[in-house]
Amino acid sequence: GAVVSQHPSRVICKSGTSVKIECRSLDFQATTMFWYRQFPKKSLMLMATSNEGSKATYEQGVEKDKFLINHASLTLSTLTVTSAHPEDSSFYICSATGGDGTDTQYFGPGTRLTVL
């Protein structure tokens, strides 16, 4: 149980385009979802926290107009990287809680974004 999926797993796009990444909790209702960014050989950096039906809470330094987060249902959250640039290239990972009544975060497999 407590499986989180992400789609796509890899995406390559041209500079200036927008990319949408989906995060789904497959077998539980996620009360809270998180979006992280991870640079090579580094720890996870929290970008934002979202609860179903409400606006996401962004961490300091994360541009909310660039990284649009929508948590439309208890099983789906999306991250849209708008007007992507090469410096946005990174590994994006989502996680979700609510699967077992604890604080445990269950992570998706990640999405590798490359902006040319």
Add this chain to the structure above:
Amino acid sequence: QQQVKQSPQSLIVQKGGIPIINCAYENTAFDYFPWYQQFPGKGPALLIAIRPDVSEKKEGRFTISFNKSAKQFSLHIMDSQPGDSATYFCAASIRGNYQLIWGAGTKLIIKP
């Protein structure tokens, strides 16, 4: 005070050995301490987690030791195998807060 300090940064152990990864924290309000395992190109996977009301928790070959007075916790991997080679992250959070404070990670290599 929000930091979680993890060591070592990297670790090489022979197959069958017992790698030990350590984490230390300052914030006494932390009450949930998970360990995650991450393989290259994949998301982290929860290995084992502990709360401060116990000093040790074991799941299979993985054991967490927790020292509340020293504000330290560690991961031990028994009978380590090459398939355990991965990056391990410790983390901490406050009950109900959900936000994880991450250690810097330890790259573990188990040599055959």
